[in-house]
Amino acid sequence: MKTNSHEVALAVDVDGVLLDLMISYCELFNERYDTNYTKNDVISWEFFLDWNISEEKAFQIFYELYENSKDIPVIDKAVKVYLEDIYKNKIFKPDIVSARKNEYKKPLVDALKLNGIIQGIHYEKLILVDNKPYNKKINFSYDIYIDDNPYLALSIKDYPEKVLLLYNQPWNRSIEDSAIKNVIRVYSWKDVYHYILNFI
Numbered sequence: 564m565k566t567n568s569h570e571v572a573l574a575v576d577v578d579g580v581l582l583d584l585m586i587s588y589c590e591l592f593n594e595r596y597d598t599n600y601t602k603n604d605v606i607s608w609e610f611f612l613d614w615n616i617s618e619e620k621a622f623q624i625f626y627e628l629y630e631n632s633k634d635i636p637v638i639d640k641a642v643k644v645y646l647e648d649i650y651k652n653k654i655f656k657p658d659i660v661s662a663r664k665n666e667y668k669k670p671l672v673d674a675l676k677l678n679g680i681i682q683g684i685h686y687e688k689l690i691l692v693d694n695k696p697y698n699k700k701i702n703f704s705y706d707i708y709i710d711d712n713p714y715l716a717l718s719i720k721d722y723p724e725k726v727l728l729l730y731n732q733p734w735n736r737s738i739e740d741s742a743i744k745n746v747i748r749v750y751s752w753k754d755v756y757h758y759i760l761n762f763i
């Protein structure tokens with residue numbers, strides 16, 4: 564745990580944490596493959612294996628959505644209020660850290676802006692990382708991660724100085740968070756906010 568005199572670095576994920584990507588994903592998938600999936604049917608990180616399409620085809624849909632990020636619903640309309648308040652508190656330095664390719668950076672910045680999330684007010688830097696290995700973000704020097712990725716939850720066990728606020732989603736419910744000391748399941752941005760303020 565850090566003291567007040569240090570900055571606490573936060574890694575705020577985008578998909579499944581700021582933007583509700585899988586709602587849009589299921590809509591586009593259903594349109595394309597004449598299926599009837601909803602977000603609640605996405606019960607694993609590699610859901611496409613169960614849905615009988617190749618990873619390549621599954622990712623084509625992700626890329627189309629990334630290009631049109633403005634159309635993806637925000638997870639919580641109040642997220643900008645919480646993030647601004649966290650950033651205003653000089654102890655915390657939130658970066659937005661997303662596993663998207665650089666070519667989708669502009670649509671992402673625009674989508675964040677559209678939802679009132681602005682660099683310098685709500686976050687410090689926007690960092691893009693590879694989506695593989697799935698636990699890639701663990702190698703970055705963040706103290707607190709706000710993420711929905713089950714692989715990050717499994718990896719963080721080996722980094723007891725870090726904390727993961729695991730944003731509850733259907734694809735991470737199999738993670739037994741109560742058995743991992745430094746993983747705390749959060750159900751809303753209100754939960755995130757309260758945890759972070761209590762961290763001091």
Ligand SMILES: [Mg+2]
Pocket residue numbers: 576577578579580710711712
């Ligand atoms: Mg995510």
